Amino acid sequence: MLRSFKSAALGATAAIALATSAIAGPYDAYEGETLIVNFPAHPHFDAVMKILPEFTKETGIEVEVDQLPYLKMRERQTLELAQDEGEYDLIAYVVFSKADYVYANQLENLARYFMNPKLADPSYDADDLIDGYVYNIGFAGGNKGYLEGKTGSLYGIPYGSETSILGYRKDIFEKHGLEVPETYDEMLEIACKIPELEPGMGGLSSRAASGHHASHAFLLHLAPLGGRVFDDQWTPIVNNAAGVQAAEALKTIVDCGPEGAASFGFGEALGSFLNGDTAMFLDTTVVAGQINDPKKSQVVGKVGWAMHPMGVRRGSQTGGFGIGIPANAENKDAAFLLMQWLTSKKGDKLVALAGGNPSRFSTHADADVNAKFPHMATFGEALQHADPDWRPIIPVWGKINADLGTTLSKVLTEGLDVQTALDGVAERTKAVMEEAGYYTWQ
Amino acid sequence: MNTANRLAPYMFMAPAAVIMGLCLLYPLGYMIYGSFLDWNPSQSIGEADFVGFKNYINLFFDPAFRESLGVTLTFAVSVVIAELVIGVGLALLLDRNIRGMSLLRTLFILPMMIAPVVVGLMWRYMYHPTVGTFNRFLKSIGLEGVDWLGQNALLSVIIADIWQWTPFIFILSLAALQSLPRSALEAARIDGATNWQQIVYIKIPLMMPVLIVTALLRLIDAFKVLEVILVMTEGGPGLSTEIVALRISRTATEFRELGTAAAMSNYLLILLLLLTVAMFAFTRFQDARAARLARQVQEEG
Numbered sequence: 001m002l003r004s005f006k007s008a009a010l011g012a013t014a015a016i017a018l019a020t021s022a023i024a025g026p027y028d029a030y031e032g033e034t035l036i037v038n039f040p041a042h043p044h045f046d047a048v049m050k051i052l053p054e055f056t057k058e059t060g061i062e063v064e065v066d067q068l069p070y071l072k073m074r075e076r077q078t079l080e081l082a083q084d085e086g087e088y089d090l091i092a093y094v095v096f097s098k099a100d101y102v103y104a105n106q107l108e109n110l111a112r113y114f115m116n117p118k119l120a121d122p123s124y125d126a127d128d129l130i131d132g133y134v135y136n137i138g139f140a141g142g143n144k145g146y147l148e149g150k151t152g153s154l155y156g157i158p159y160g161s162e163t164s165i166l167g168y169r170k171d172i173f174e175k176h177g178l179e180v181p182e183t184y185d186e187m188l189e190i191a192c193k194i195p196e197l198e199p200g201m202g203g204l205s206s207r208a209a210s211g212h213h214a215s216h217a218f219l220l221h222l223a224p225l226g227g228r229v230f231d232d233q234w235t236p237i238v239n240n241a242a243g244v245q246a247a248e249a250l251k252t253i254v255d256c257g258p259e260g261a262a263s264f265g266f267g268e269a270l271g272s273f274l275n276g277d278t279a280m281f282l283d284t285t286v287v288a289g290q291i292n293d294p295k296k297s298q299v300v301g302k303v304g305w306a307m308h309p310m311g312v313r314r315g316s317q318t319g320g321f322g323i324g325i326p327a328n329a330e331n332k333d334a335a336f337l338l339m340q341w342l343t344s345k346k347g348d349k350l351v352a353l354a355g356g357n358p359s360r361f362s363t364h365a366d367a368d369v370n371a372k373f374p375h376m377a378t379f380g381e382a383l384q385h386a387d388p389d390w391r392p393i394i395p396v397w398g399k400i401n402a403d404l405g406t407t408l409s410k411v412l413t414e415g416l417d418v419q420t421a422l423d424g425v426a427e428r429t430k431a432v433m434e435e436a437g438y439y440t441w442q
Numbered sequence: 443m444n445t446a447n448r449l450a451p452y453m454f455m456a457p458a459a460v461i462m463g464l465c466l467l468y469p470l471g472y473m474i475y476g477s478f479l480d481w482n483p484s485q486s487i488g489e490a491d492f493v494g495f496k497n498y499i500n501l502f503f504d505p506a507f508r509e510s511l512g513v514t515l516t517f518a519v520s521v522v523i524a525e526l527v528i529g530v531g532l533a534l535l536l537d538r539n540i541r542g543m544s545l546l547r548t549l550f551i552l553p554m555m556i557a558p559v560v561v562g563l564m565w566r567y568m569y570h571p572t573v574g575t576f577n578r579f580l581k582s583i584g585l586e587g588v589d590w591l592g593q594n595a596l597l598s599v600i601i602a603d604i605w606q607w608t609p610f611i612f613i614l615s616l617a618a619l620q621s622l623p624r625s626a627l628e629a630a631r632i633d634g635a636t637n638w639q640q641i642v643y644i645k646i647p648l649m650m651p652v653l654i655v656t657a658l659l660r661l662i663d664a665f666k667v668l669e670v671i672l673v674m675t676e677g678g679p680g681l682s683t684e685i686v687a688l689r690i691s692r693t694a695t696e697f698r699e700l701g702t703a704a705a706m707s708n709y710l711l712i713l714l715l716l717l718t719v720a721m722f723a724f725t726r727f728q729d730a731r732a733a734r735l736a737r738q739v740q741e742e743g
Contacts, residue, residue, distance in 0.1 A: 075695065078483045100698065104484035210678020212696075260571020262679060263591040268570075277572060395482070399697040403506070406681050413592055413679035 026118060030334040031060030037090040037338070038077060040070035040321065043289055044160035045092065047356030048342065054350065055341050061334055070094060077326075081106040086328035089335040092160060092321045095137050099393045101324070102140040107155045108325040110138075113336040114154075121340055128345065128360045132386030133158035136393070137322035144232075146393040156324030157343045158359045162284040163308075163386045164220055164317040165379060167291065169279045170304040172198060180306045184225060187280070187309045188249060192256035194279045202258030205269040205278035206250065208412055213265045214250070215405035220282065221246040223315030223390040224308065229400075229429075230392060234438040236429040238404070239422035245311075247411060247418045254412050262412045274299060282308065284319065285379050289355050305378045307385070314385035320357065352376070396436045400429050477704035483694070490701065497705035506681060507689065507706065514685040517596065518664035521603045522657055528604065529611025530653065534641060537619045547616070551609040558606075562673025565602040566591070569674070595675050595683045602670055607663075611656055618652035619645060651728050658721040662714050686710050 039045040045067065052063050066088070068076060074097060080086045081101060093101060101107045114120045134157070135148040142152025166187070168180060176197045181187035191203030207213035222228070227242030237243070254261045258277045261269075266283070273281040274290065274297045281287070290296045291303050308316040323342065325335045341347050345362055352358040352369045363369055364380025391397070407425050410416040433439065472487075477497055481490035501507045532550075540546070553561070568575040569590035577587035590598045622645060630640050646653075668687040671677065677684030677692070684692075686706065694703035 071695070082484060082486060100482075100484050106484065209676060210680055210682075210684075211676055211692075213676075214678075258572065259577075259587060260589055260592055262589070263571075263595070263675070265676070272572075275573070395698070399699070402692060402696055406506075406678065406684075409678050410680035413682075 026121070027059035027061060027337060030331075030337060032062075033331055033334050034062040034064055035089040035331055035334055035338055036064045036066065036087055037092075037335075038066045038068065038073060038080075038088045039092045040073045040094075040160075041067050042070060042160060042321070043286055044321070044351070044356040047351050047354035048160075050354040051342075051347065051350045055338060055347075059337065059341070061338065063338065077101075081326050081328065083328060085330065086326045088326055089329045089331045090323055090338055091326055092323050093156065094321060095319055095393060096397065098137060098140060098156065098322070099146060099395050099397070102155050103395055106327050108327055108329070108332060110154045110156070110325075110336075113325075113333075116333075119333055119336055119340075121344065124340060124344060125362075128362050129158065129343070130161070130359055130361060130383050130386065132163070132318045132383065132388045133161040133320075133322075133359055136318035136386075136388035137161060137320070138324075144389075144392070144394075147389055156322035157339060158320070159323045159343055160321035160357055161318065161359055162286045162320035162357060163379070163382050164283060165285050165382050166306045166308055167273065167281040167287070167303050168306065169276075169299065169302055171302045172201070172279045173304070180304065181309050182306075184221070184249060184309050184311045187282075188252050191253055191280065195256055198279065200277075202261060202272065202278040203256040204253050204280040204282060205257055205261065205264065205272040206253045206282065207264055207266050207269050208250070208254045208257075208262050208409070209265045209268075210409035211402055211405040213405065214408040214412065215401045217253075218246055218250050218404065218408050219391045220308075220317055221249045221311070223317070223387045224313060225249065225311035226313060228389070230433075233442065234433055236426040236433070238429070239419065239426040242312075243422050244418050247408060247422060250408065251412060251418070262409075276302075284317070285382070286320070286357060288373065288375055288379075305375045307378065307382045315387040315390060316382050316385050317390050318386045318388050394436075396432050399432055400425075403428055473704050473707060476701055477708050479701040479704075481700040481704075482698045483700055484698075493701065497702045498709075501702065501705055501709065507686075509681045510684050510686050510689040511709075513596065513681065513683060514665060514687075517600060517603075517667075517683075517685055518661055520600050521607065521664050522660050524600070524604050525608045525611050525660060526653065526657055529608045530615045530646075530649070532608070532612045533615035533619055534645065537616060547613070551613055553606045554609050556606070558667075558669035559673055561602065561606050562670040565598070565605075565670070566674045569598055591675055592679055595679055599671055599674055599683050602674065603664070603667065606670070607660060611660065614652060614656045615649065618649045622648050651725065654724055654728075655721060658717060658724075662717055665710065665714060665717075 039048065049065065049067070052065070056062055066076075073092070074094060077088075077091055077093065077097065078100075080088055081091075081104070098107075114126075131148075134154070135142070137158040138154050138156040139148060139152045140146060140155050142149025166181070172178070172194070173180065178190055178193075179186070181190055187204070194201055194203040207217045219229075222238075222243060225242050225246050227238070227240065227246055229236065229238050231237050257264075258272045261272075264272065269283065270281070270287055270290070272278050276298045288305075292300055294300050307314070323339050325332050325339065329335055342351070343359060345360060348358045348360045348363045349366055349369060352363050352366070353372060358364055358369070358376075361380060361383070364376050364383065366376075370376050391401075404425050407416070407421045411418055411421045476487065476490075478492055478494055479487070479490040480493045480496075481487065536543070536546070556564075567573075569577075571577055571587060571589065571592075574590070576590065580587055588594060626644055626648070627640060630644050635643070665685075666687050667685065668691060671683055671685060671688055672691070675683045677688050687710070690703050690706045690710070693699050693706060
């Protein structure tokens with residue numbers, strides 16, 4: 001009797017355990033765990049901070065955020081990722097870091113997480129993620145080593161990504177009967193017409209300061225004007241006709257820009273547009289929030305948005321951040337769950353409503369998001385043309401980028417001839433590439 | 443017993459010597475060893491390839507590094523000369539009993555106490571082409587605005603450094619002035635020396651040892667200035683304000699070439715070492731000269 005009671009009890013316990021495991025949620029096994037994540041101080045990640053409590057409420061997984069200025073963040077990560085056991089479970093990284101981290105085997109390949117039925121959410125809909133962003137920020141090992149391609153795979157997911165967009169002063173354009181520029185020729189013409197029509201006002205505010213800023217501004221024009229930094233054999237072609245045209249476009253913009261434009265970094269260029277000192281702004285989508293914030297902007301309600309003008313093709317920039325799991329992370333599975341939740345349709349919409357940059361096409365088309373941020377539809381359209389190859393993401397890029405930026409700065413401030421300047425950059429770039437082994441197979 | 447006595451001082455010194463060895467020589471040795479490697483920050487030092495003197499040779503022929511070195515020398519020499527002239531001038535003017543002198547002195551040294559990043563930001567905003575203090579002032583009196591951080595970036599950076607560090611020279615010069623032997627000055631005054639003659643023939647020569655040391659200290663410091671320039675111009679336009687310290691920082695973080703950055707630091711270290719040796723040699727020369735003069739006076743007496 002006792003024996004049969006015992007076996008019945010055991011059977012019942014087993015049945016309950018089985019039933020419980022059958023209905024267990026994907027997050028149950030990780031409830032109570034604390035993830036340590038490293039995010040930058042950036043408007044998108046400020047919005048992320050607002051939605052993280054929702055994740056904890058839904059999953060029971062706690063998240064501790066180490067938020068750092070983004071240059072500091074990169075330094076910290078470089079140190080952390082080289083340790084045997086790292087402090088971070090999930091990191092946000094700038095697009096440049098992709099090449100360094102993947103090459104040093106410091107980021108997890110995401111294949112085995114998306115293959116794991118207990119972790120991967122079948123309704124995730126990865127095809128809805130913006131192609132240009134995924135290949136630019138998350139993909140490695142494909143064509144040229146950093147683009148989409150049959151040999152590539154996924155190491156991160158775009159999160160806090162940006163593309164370029166043209167902001168213009170609706171009131172000024174209406175006042176003078178100007179059409180919103182569709183092409184580069186139109187944009188440059190208007191940029192130089194504005195100072196004549198509105199004395200004291202610059203045409204277009206652009207970054208132009210020595211180094212990264214000038215290089216960024218140049219590359220922004222290079223892709224739509226049909227240029228590239230390298231051809232398929234890694235030969236620098238930055239000094240071809242398209243390159244010269246892009247540098248001349250930058251010089252025209254700076255010459256017709258606000259006073260002191262040649263020394264503007266991103267902050268000054270944006271500040272000049274926010275203060276109403278310039279009529280146009282061609283840069284990242286991340287500024288939309290600040291332009292609509294009356295505390296920071298004197299042009300609230302006066303700014304219209306248009307696609308990055310076309311040269312011989314459409315090609316807006318891709319940049320910003322992605323999130324990935326460090327190879328030395330302690331709680332990788334839970335980190336993946338957080339990553340998946342943040343970049344899911346639900347998470348993406350939540351962060352967009354909180355003022356962040358969405359990473360999905362569907363979020364850009366979402367009615368609620370558009371009702372709150374009417375510019376989102378134009379941004380979504382621009383994203384169709386986001387160009388993941390507008391700048392190369394290779395380990396030696398930092399050095400080439402600095403040289404390009406300082407040389408262009410000499411063009412803008414010291415009157416160095418454009419062709420001579422770019423020929424010099426091409427020659428020095430070739431030496432850097434040769435030393436790094438890019439011509440081994442030639 | 444005797445041996446123990448002889449060893450005792452060394453035993454007492456040992457902990458300090460060990461700590462100094464660890465804290466000073468180990469990082470220095472690490473940097474020197476690192477300068478012979480092709481080393482990126484994602485690698486541990488053990489994984490980096492040994493490349494011998496390649497980093498030093500590359501740097502020697504690198505026009506950007508040479509330009510940086512030129513900018514550093516121009517910057518350092520200009521600021522030290524300007525700061526010496528203004529600092530000593532101010533000290534000569536204020537070497538008198540003025541009411542509230544201690545308050546004035548505190549006010550004068552305030553710029554030195556401000557964090558360099560704040561100084562950089564402050565000057566960057568004051569130099570702003572449209573909303574900056576300087577251009578607004580120039581425009582209000584009907585003059586053209588100046589492109590401070592564009593066409594005149596190096597000059598602008600030099601002005602900011604002079605503003606921050608002149609007080610250092612001022613305060614040391616004032617201390618030197620106030621400790622000068624009053625007898626010499628009184629004798630000169632009785633002999634009918636004018637104020638200007640007193641300055642040129644008595645005060646400045648007597649202050650010279652202090653001034654030389656102060657100038658060398660400032661020169662060493664000026665070679666290493668980083669934050670103010672980083673915040674104000676990031677080294678631009680072109681490479682016109684990219685001093686070596688900034689290039690080292692960019693080489694390590696942007697270019698991710700730790701070996702080259704270490705080699706650059708070593709070049710800077712050698713330069714600073716030469717300056718320091720020159721400083722010590724000068725003070726020793728001064729001491730020897732003073733001793734010789736004293737001996738002569740004694741012998742004549």
